[in-house]
Amino acid sequence: MYHTWMRYFTPSPAHHRLGLVCLGVGLQHGTLPPVGPRVLNHHVAVVIGAGRGWYTTPDGTRRQVTAPALLWLVPGVTHHYGADPHTGWDESFVDFTGPATATYTELGYIEPENPLVPLADTAAARAAIGRITRAARRGNPFLEVETAAAVHELLVALRRARADTDADGDPVLQALARDAFLPLSVAEHAARHGMTPAALRTAVRRGAGCSPKDYLLAIRLGRAKELLAATELPVAAVARRVGYTDPAYFSRLFTRRVGTAPVRFRARQGHSVPGGWSTRVPDPDDPPRIG
Structure with a gap:
């Protein structure tokens, strides 16, 4: 038994010029059927929040997936994966594309050579995906721009959440x-x-x-x-x-x-600050105010 919700979008050429656009989002849980083998022409970030399953690499090696984890599905590369048929898993996915994906790959935020990434947690990533799902309501005039912005946020959240990265940074x-x-x-x-x-x-x-x-x-x-x-x-x-x-x-x-x-x-x-700028980072929830 499994449950699934998903929406797909078709951004206009103007929105593609933003550099990164969201093509779809989905939330699923349970004993989901396997995906693939298949090849896509865009990127997908599959975030596994709970449960376990498997992923087959392009060379045919099957690897175990244990939550929390991230699966990178990249254009032109065969992928095949699925939840454990007995326990299932909780999955969120975001489809995206655009020329900015090349830069994110160069900077190490997207790792085609490392399709299975253990995560420390999925809270920030799921929050970004939540923003996409809320923006996905029918008739939202800002849908393409809101979801594009959230994909940028998601890529940063996933980079921070990698299990091999300390919470305070490298x-x-x-x-x-x-x-x-x-x-x-x-x-x-x-x-x-x-x-x-x-x-x-x-x-x-x-x-x-x-x-x-x-x-x-x-x-x-x-x-x-x-x-x-x-x-x-x-x-x-x-x-x-x-x-x-x-x-x-x-x-x-x-x-x-x-x-x-x-x-x-x-x-x-056009201005100077007597005494220089403060080196203390303000609390974004309680910034300095007059009076």
């Missing part, structure tokens, strides 16, 4: 972020953490979807923007604060990556 990434403003090369950062440069590159690529150099650069330039916008520090001082001893090199790098020179970036902000 320790290597935390350490790099802590040391980002030190004037160190990638090799020196690796040595500080007892790693080879190659091992550091692999860890950062898996955790952040980019190279250590790009990861550090994003942190440095983000802080540089804050200092330029919120203080009167000279550009040379800003460069030193974020780890660059050569102000001219910093200015060239900033201009190339941000698209405008540091002095122009500061001028366009």
Whole structure:
């Protein structure tokens, strides 16, 4: 015995230009019939919240699926899976497509080579899927945009929920972020953490979807923007604060990556914040207020 609910959508060409669109959503539980073998032309995230079952890899290997878990179904690849016929499972699925899937794959949020992903929990993913199901009501004029936004949220939730990721993030990434403003090369950062440069590159690529150099650069330039916008520090001082001893090199790098020179970036902000910005992250449920 099983129960199922699903809706499918056909976004317009204009909605496809959002980069990511939702094609369908479903909630099922019980002793569901097997799916496949079949091949699709779009992505599907299948979230198993409870129960167990099986998944057959393209080479014919059958693997056990134990909740909580995620199945990635990717375009052009044969998949075949099903719930245990005795216990069943609870399943939520979201079909999606768009050019942004290539970038999410490059960044490690979608893993075609790792179709079965153990999860730590499914709460955040199910919340995102819940937003899609609520948006799926008939006659909703915002359906395509709401569901597209929720797919972005779902991909982030699934990346955070991976069982091999600590709740506070990857320790290597935390350490790099802590040391980002030190004037160190990638090799020196690796040595500080007892790693080879190659091992550091692999860890950062898996955790952040980019190279250590790009990861550090994003942190440095983000802080540089804050200092330029919120203080009167000279550009040379800003460069030193974020780890660059050569102000001219910093200015060239900033201009190339941000698209405008540091002095122009500061001028366009049009304001300064006496004392600088607070480093304390506000509570989104209780933000600072006047009075």
